[in-house]
Amino acid sequence: xxxxxxxxxxxxxxxxxxxxxxxxxxxxxxxxxxxxxxxxxxxxxxxxxxxxxxxxxxxxxxxxxxxxxxxxxxxxxxxxxxxxxxxxxxxxxxxxxxxxxxxxxxxxxxxxxxxxxxxxxxxxxxxxxxxxxxxxxxxxxxxxxxxxxxxxxxxxxxxxxxxxxxxxxxxxxxxxxxxxxxxxxxxxxxxxxxxxxxxxxxxxxxxxxxxxxxxxxxxxxxxxxxxxxxxxxxxxxxxxxxxxxxxxxxxxxxxxxxxxxxxxxxxxxxxxxxxxxxxxxxxxxxxxxxxxxxxxxxxxxxxxxxxxxxxxxxxxxxxxxxxxxxxxxxxxxxxxxxxxxxxxxxxxxxxxxxxxxxxxxxxxxxxxxxxxxxxxxxxxxxxxxxxxxxxxxxxxxxxxxxxxxxxxxxxxxxxxxxxxxxxxxxxxxxxxxxxxxxxxxxxxxxxxxxxxxxxxxxxxxxxxxxxxxxxxxxxxxxxxxxxxxxxxxxxxxxxxxxxxxxxxxxxx
Amino acid sequence: xxxxxxxxxxxxxxxxxxxxxxxxxxxxxxxxxxxxxxxxxxxxxxxxxxxxxxxxxxxxxxxxxxxxxxxxxxxxxxxxxxxxxxxxxxxxxxxxxxxxxxxxxxxxxxxxxxxxxxxxxxxxxxxxxxxxxxxxxxxxxxxxxxxxxxxxxxxxxxxxxxxxxxxxxxxxxxxxxxxxxxxxxxxxxxxxxxxxxxxxxxxxxxxxxxxxxxxxxxxxxxxxxxxxxxxxxxxxxxxxxxxxxxxxxxxxxxxxxxxxxxxxxxxxxxxxxxxxxxxxxxxxxxxxxxxxxxxxxxxxxxxxxxxxxxxxxxxxxxx
Numbered sequence: 001x002x003x004x005x006x007x008x009x010x011x012x013x014x015x016x017x018x019x020x021x022x023x024x025x026x027x028x029x030x031x032x033x034x035x036x037x038x039x040x041x042x043x044x045x046x047x048x049x050x051x052x053x054x055x056x057x058x059x060x061x062x063x064x065x066x067x068x069x070x071x072x073x074x075x076x077x078x079x080x081x082x083x084x085x086x087x088x089x090x091x092x093x094x095x096x097x098x099x100x101x102x103x104x105x106x107x108x109x110x111x112x113x114x115x116x117x118x119x120x121x122x123x124x125x126x127x128x129x130x131x132x133x134x135x136x137x138x139x140x141x142x143x144x145x146x147x148x149x150x151x152x153x154x155x156x157x158x159x160x161x162x163x164x165x166x167x168x169x170x171x172x173x174x175x176x177x178x179x180x181x182x183x184x185x186x187x188x189x190x191x192x193x194x195x196x197x198x199x200x201x202x203x204x205x206x207x208x209x210x211x212x213x214x215x216x217x218x219x220x221x222x223x224x225x226x227x228x229x230x231x232x233x234x235x236x237x238x239x240x241x242x243x244x245x246x247x248x249x250x251x252x253x254x255x256x257x258x259x260x261x262x263x264x265x266x267x268x269x270x271x272x273x274x275x276x277x278x279x280x281x282x283x284x285x286x287x288x289x290x291x292x293x294x295x296x297x298x299x300x301x302x303x304x305x306x307x308x309x310x311x312x313x314x315x316x317x318x319x320x321x322x323x324x325x326x327x328x329x330x331x332x333x334x335x336x337x338x339x340x341x342x343x344x345x346x347x348x349x350x351x352x353x354x355x356x357x358x359x360x361x362x363x364x365x366x367x368x369x370x371x372x373x374x375x376x377x378x379x380x381x382x383x384x385x386x387x388x389x390x391x392x393x394x395x396x397x398x399x400x401x402x403x404x405x406x407x408x409x410x411x412x413x414x415x416x417x418x419x420x421x422x423x424x425x426x427x428x429x430x431x432x433x434x435x436x437x438x439x440x441x442x443x444x445x446x447x448x449x450x451x452x453x454x455x456x457x458x459x460x461x462x463x464x465x466x467x468x469x470x471x472x473x474x475x476x477x478x479x480x481x482x483x484x485x486x487x488x489x490x491x492x493x494x495x496x497x498x499x500x501x502x503x504x505x506x507x508x
Numbered sequence: 509x510x511x512x513x514x515x516x517x518x519x520x521x522x523x524x525x526x527x528x529x530x531x532x533x534x535x536x537x538x539x540x541x542x543x544x545x546x547x548x549x550x551x552x553x554x555x556x557x558x559x560x561x562x563x564x565x566x567x568x569x570x571x572x573x574x575x576x577x578x579x580x581x582x583x584x585x586x587x588x589x590x591x592x593x594x595x596x597x598x599x600x601x602x603x604x605x606x607x608x609x610x611x612x613x614x615x616x617x618x619x620x621x622x623x624x625x626x627x628x629x630x631x632x633x634x635x636x637x638x639x640x641x642x643x644x645x646x647x648x649x650x651x652x653x654x655x656x657x658x659x660x661x662x663x664x665x666x667x668x669x670x671x672x673x674x675x676x677x678x679x680x681x682x683x684x685x686x687x688x689x690x691x692x693x694x695x696x697x698x699x700x701x702x703x704x705x706x707x708x709x710x711x712x713x714x715x716x717x718x719x720x721x722x723x724x725x726x727x728x729x730x731x732x733x734x735x736x737x738x739x740x741x742x743x744x745x746x747x748x749x750x751x752x753x754x755x756x757x758x759x760x761x762x763x764x765x766x767x768x769x770x771x772x773x774x775x776x777x778x779x780x781x782x783x784x785x786x787x788x789x790x791x792x793x794x795x796x797x798x799x800x801x802x803x804x805x806x807x808x809x810x811x812x813x814x815x816x817x818x819x820x821x822x823x824x825x826x827x
Contacts, residue, residue, distance in 0.1 A: 115594040118557050118667075119608045120583030133598040216742070 005178035011490035016168075020187060023164035025155055027150045028221050029190075030089035034146060037090070038097035039081045039139065044126065045103040056102070059095040067092065067153050071160050079286045080279070085157035085164075087192045090363035092153055093146035100142025104135025123407065132148060136210075137203060143280070151192040155184065161241070161274045161283065165191070169271055171244055178404070237267035238463065241289040246493060247341070247424060247479065248272065251448060253497035257507055262466035277302050285329070290456050291463070292295055295315040296321045296336055297446040304328060310383075314340065314445035332457035334464065336447035336470030339479040341424045343378065344444045345388075346433040351417040355431035359439040363418070364394040372418035383444060386421065391442045424486035425477050449492035469506055509535055509570065510556065510665065516564030517551055526551055528565060529723045531716055538691045538698045540712035542705055542744075547718045550700045553667050556699060569665075580802045584608060587658030587666035587696075588825070591673055593650045595642035601627070601653055610659040626656040630686060638804040642721045648679030650688065653721040659690060666698045672707065681817070684710055705744040708815045709733070717741050729816075754782045755809070755815075756801050765808045768800070773807045775799040788815065 045052035064071075068089055074084035096263065108131060116126045132139075156168030165188040172181025202210055240255050242248030249272035256268040271289065274280060281303055283289045294303075299321035311317050318336050325331040347357055347370075355366045363370065378384035379401045388394045396418060402410065407419045407429040412415050421428070428435060450467045457464050481501060485491045501507035510533040515696075526548040531538040541549040554560040555567055558579040567574045570705035587608075592730040595604045600766070602609075605626060619754065624634035626718060630652050635733035642650055651671060658666050668687070672680040691698055702708055708715045709729040725737035736742040760767045777790065777795055781803040788810070791799055798811035 030819065109594070111590055111592050111594045112596060114559065115588065115590055115596070117584070117608075118559060118583055118588040120580045120586075121607065121611050122580065125611055129610075130596055130598070 001178060001182075001230075004177075005183060007490060008179050008183060013053065016187070019163060019165050019167055019184075020191070022162070023151070023154055023157075023166075025221075025400060026085055026162060027087065027147070027154050027195075028217075030150050030154070031143075031147055032085045032218060032221050033086065033091060033251055034090045034097055034150075036144070037093045038142075039101050042098050042101035042432055046102060046131075049106075052102055053198055056095075056372050059098055062091050063095045068159070071156065073161065075282060075286075079214060079288045079316040080160045080162075080275075080283045081288060082157075083164045084160055085154070085162035089150045089153055089157075093150050096145040096149065097142045100138045100145070102134060104142075105131055106140025107138070107448060108134050130506060131172060139200055139432050140203045143197050147195045147199060148192045151188060151195060155188050158273075160279065161271060161288070164188075167273050178280065195342075209442035232485055236270050238291070238460070239269045239271060239289045241271040241280055241283065243276065243280060243292075244273050246292055246426070246483050249493035250482050250486060250497045250500075252291075253494040254346065254470065254501055254506075255291060255293070255450065256494075257498055257501055258466040258469055259463055261463040261507055266462075284331070284451065284453060287453070287456075287491060290460075291452045291467070292300060293395055293448045294333075294451040295446040296446055297342060297444045299325060299333070299451075310444035312441040312444060314447055316448060317445050318449070326454065330454045332452050332454045332464070334450045334452075334467050336449035337470050337474045338447075338472050339424060339474050339476040340445055340447055341476075341479070342410050342446040343384065343423055343482045344423045344438070345416050345436045346409055346411070346421050349432050350414075352436075357434065359437040360388065360392050360394065360442070363409075363436055364392040367395045369398045370396045370418050371400075371416045372396045372420075373400050373402050373416040374420045375404045375408045376401045377408065378420040387442060391440055424483055426478040426487045429480050429481065429484045430488055473504065474508070476501070509533070509568075510568065510699070511568040512552070512555075512565070512569075513568065514565035515552065515555065515562045515567060517555075517562050518549065525563070525721055526766070527665055527721045529718075531769050533699060535696060535697055536695045538687075538700060538711060540708040541698045541716035542708035542712075542715055542719055544704055545703050547562070548721045549703075549718045550669055551700045552642065552718075553644060553669055553699055556665070557588065557667060557674075559733075578604045584612060584661065585664045587663040589651075589666065589668040589671040591655050591657045591670040593647070593654045593671075595650055595653060595657070600639050600641060601645070602634075604642065604653060605657045605660045607657065608663075612661060619644055621667075623656075623659055626660060627653075627754050628706060630656055638792055646679075647675055648683065651675060651679070651683055655683065655686060655690065658694065659694060662694070663696070665697045666697060670701055670703065673703070680707075687711060705812045717744065729794050730789050731775045733786050755780045755785045755788055756783065756803055756810070759810060760803065760808065760816065762818050763813045766814075768809045769798075772809070773800040776809065778802070779810075 025065045041055070042052075045055060070088040071084055071093060074087055078087065079457030086407030112130065113126075116130050118224070154164050155169050157164045158170050165184045172178060173185060190453045192193050202213060205213065214282075238259060240252045242252040242390065250271060252270045259268050260264060273284070274289070274292070277294075277298055280289070280292050280294075284292060296311055296314070297315045300317060304321065304324040311320065314336075318333075322333040325333045345360055347363065351357070351370070354364070355369070357363055357366075374385055378385070379399065385399070400410075400416065404421075407416070408421070408425075408431060411414045411419045411433065412431045419433075423435060427433065450470075452463070464497070478500065482496050485496045488495050498507065512531050514530060516525045518525070519539070520791055529552065530768055541552060544550050551560050555562050556569070556574065558574060561575070569577070571584070577807060595601075596607065599607070602620060604624045605623040607799060609619045609622065620638070627634040627637050627737065632652060635643070642653070645653065647786065654671065658668070672683050675683065687698070687700070688711065690696065701822045712729055714726060714728055715732055716726045719740045724802045725732065725741050727735075727737075730745050732741065774798060776790070777799050779801050780797045781793055783791070783801070788799075792810070792812045792815060798809050798814075801808050801810065
C-alpha cells in the first residue's frame with residue numbers, strides 16, 4: 001500500500017499539484033463569495049432580529065440538504081463543472097459565517113453600544129471602530145468553520161467535473177484503489193488543517209494588519225480567478241470527457257490526437273475522470289462537453305432504458321443503441337471499436353492448463369472442482385452468475401463473493417481458480433489469467449464508441465471523420481495492454497494513446 | 509441653558525416612570541439629580557442626549573427643543589460618563605479619549621495631544637497609559653479615563669449617570685474631587701445623576717431630589733439640609749439624623765476634623781459640641797474658614813469641606 005502511494009505520488013505529482021490547486025481555488029473562491037454575502041447580510045440584519053432569525057432558519061434548512069442533492073438540483077440550471085460546485089459550497093458556507101457574524105455583532109455589551117451612540121458616532125464609525133472589531137473573534141471562528149467545511153465538501157466537486165482532490169477519492173472508490181483514495185482524503189484533510197491553522201494565526205494579528213492581510217488574500221484570489229477565467233476553455237474549443245479510470249482516459253487522448261490531426265487549428269480539451277454515466281450523459285445534453293466514449297451495452301441498459309433483454313449480438317446491440325439515441329436524444333453514435341469490455345470469466349493459467357479450459361462450456365464440465373471469487377453484483381444479477389448457470393449449466397463448487405479488486409488478489413494468491421471481471425482489466429495481463437470464451441454469447445456486448453449530439457456532429461464533420469478511424473480498431477488484448485501500461489506501469493495515458501495510434505498507422 | 513418643561517414619560521401599558529417635571533440647569537452649573545433607584549432620574553438624563561425620547565413635554569437646549577436638533581450633531585456636543593464605565597475594550601486609552609474628536613474629523617496629532625494632556629492632568633502619565641488597553645487599568649483608573657473621554661471634545665454639557673456607584677469609597681472620593689476640579693477648570697455644565705445623597709451634597713451647586721417619578725425639591729445643598737421640603741426629602745438624611753450622637757462626635761470618629769491648639773482656635777467662632785447637623789451647616793455657611801468646638805478636652809476645627817467629606821464618604825455607615 002505504501003509502495004503504491006509512493007509510486008502514485010512519484011509518477012503523478014504534476015496532476016496531484018494541479019488537483020490541490022483546483023481544490024484551493026474552488027474553496028477560496030467559494031469562501032470569498034460566501035463572506036461577501038453572509039457578512040454584509042449579518043451587518044444589515046443586526047438590528048432586525050426577526051428577519052435575521054428567519055434567515056437563520058432558512059440557512060439552517062439549506063444546511064440539512066445533503067451536498068450531493070444540492071449538486072444534483074443545480075445541474076439542470078447551471079450545468080456542471082466549477083460553477084455549480086462553487087454555488088453549492090457557498091450555500092453551505094453562508095450559514096456558519098452568517099450565524100457567527102450575527103451572534104458576534106448582537107452579543108456586544110449594550111452599554112458599549114449606548115456609549116457609542118451617546119458620543120454621536122456615525123453608523124459606519126460605530127461599525128468599523130467598535131462592532132466589527134468586537135465581533136471579529138466570532139467572525140473568524142465562523143470563517144474557520146466554513147473553511148474546514150468547504151474544503152471537506154469540495155471533494156464532492158469532482159463528481160460534477162470541477163476537479164480537485166475529490167477526483168482521487170472518487171477514482172479510488174471506483175477502481176478500488178486505496179492508494180488514490182488515501183491520497184485524496186489525506187491531502188484534503190491536510191488542506192483543511194493548514195487553512196484552519198492559518199485563520200487561527202490571523203486571529204492573533206492586530207486588527208488593522210488583519211485588514212491588510214485579508215485584502216491581500218482577496219486580491220490574490222481575484223487574480224487567480226481572473227487567470228482561471230482567462231485560461232479556461234472558450235466555447236470555440238472541443239471538450240472531450242471520459243468516465244473514471246484508465247481506459248476512458250486513453251480513449252479520449254486518442255480522440256484528441258485524431259481530431260487535431262484532422263483539423264490542426266482546433267483546440268481540444270480532455271477531461272478525464274469526469275464522472276459516471278448519467279452525469280456524463282447530462283453534461284453532453286447540456287453541451288458542457290462535446291464528446292465522450294460510451295459502451296453500447298450501457299446505452300441500452302442505462303441511458304435509453306431499453307425494455308427486454310439486451311441482444312447478445314454486438315452488431316444488433318450497436319444498431320439498436322444508435323437508433324434509440326438518434327430518435328430519443330438527437331445524438332450521433334459513431335461506429336464502435338473492436339474490443340469488448342463486458343463481463344468475463346477468467347481462470348488461472350495453471351488451472352486452465354490442467355483441465356484444457358478454453359471456453360465457459362469447458363469450465364461447466366469441471367465446475368465442481370473449481371473455487372470462484374465473484375463480485376457481489378455479478379453473483380446476484382441475472383446477467384451474471386445466475387444467468388451463466390442457466391445458459392451453460394455451470395455449477396461451481398465453492399463461490400465466495402468479494403470486492404472487485406480483492407478477487408484479483410485472491411486468484412493471484414491461488415486461493416481461488418475462477419474470477420469474474422471485465423475483459424479489458426489490466427490484471428488479466430499482470431496475473432497471467434486466461435479469459436474463457438463466451439462461446440454461447442451469454443454476456444451482453446459492451447463496445448466503446450464516441451457519442452456526441454447530432455447538432456455537434458453536423459457542425460463538425462471533421463471530428464466525425466477523425467473519430468470514425470477508430471471504428472473496428474483496438475482489440476481486447478490491445479486494450480488490456482494499454483490499461484496495464486497506465487495502471488501498473490504508471491505510464492501517461494496520453495503517451496500510451498499516441499503510441500498505439502502511431503504503431504497502427506492512425507497518426508502520422 | 510437647559511430647561512425641562514413638563515417632561516413626562518409613560519409606557520404603552522400606562523406605567524408612568526416620570527411625571528411632569530420642570531427644572532432648569534444654568535450654563536456652567538453642576539446640577540445633581542438624586543433619589544432612590546427607579547425614580548426616573550436616569551431616564552431624565554438620557555432625554556437630554558436623545559437616548560430616551562419623552563412622551564410628554566419638551567426639553568429646551570439653548571432655547572431650541574431637543575427633538576429639533578440633528579441628534580448626532582447634538583450628541584457630539586455632549587460628554588457622557590456611564591455607570592459601568594464602558595470604555596471601548598478594543599481601543600487604546602488614547603483612542604478611547606479621542607473617539608469624539610475622531611468623529612469630528614480632528615487630526616490624529618491633535619487628538620493624541622489632547623489625550624496626553626488630559627491623562628497628565630488626572631494623574632495618569634500619558635507615556636505610561638496612552639497606549640494601554642482599558643482592561644489593563646483598575647476600575648478607578650478606568651473611570652478617570654471615562655471622565656476625560658467625556659470632556660475631551662470640550663462639550664457644552666457633560667452627562668454623568670451614576671458614574672461612581674460601582675467604585676470603592678477611596679476611588680469614589682478621589683473621582684468626586686476630579687469632577688469638582690474639572691467643573692472649576694472648564695466651567696462646563698454638568699448634569700450628574702446619583703442615588704447617593706452624600707455624593708449629591710458634596711458635588712452639587714444645586715440638587716434636584718427625585719422620588720417616585722416626581723421632583724420633590726430643587727435647592728442648594730445647604731438649603732436642602734436646612735429646609736427639607738417634605739418628609740421624603742428629610743428621609744434622605746435619616747441615615748445621618750437617626751442617631752442620637754451629635755454630629756461632632758461622628759466627625760471625630762471618622763477623623764474628618766482636625767485637632768488644633770488654642771492659639772489657632774482664637775480666630776474662629778466656637779460652636780457647642782452638641783450642635784445639630786442642620787445648625788452646623790448654617791453656621792459653616794456663614795463662616796467659610798470653619799468653626800471650632802470643644803470636645804473631650806481637646807479643640808477641633810471643622811470646615812464645610814470636612815462635613816461634606818464626611819457625608820460623601822457615607823456618614824451613615826458609622827451610625
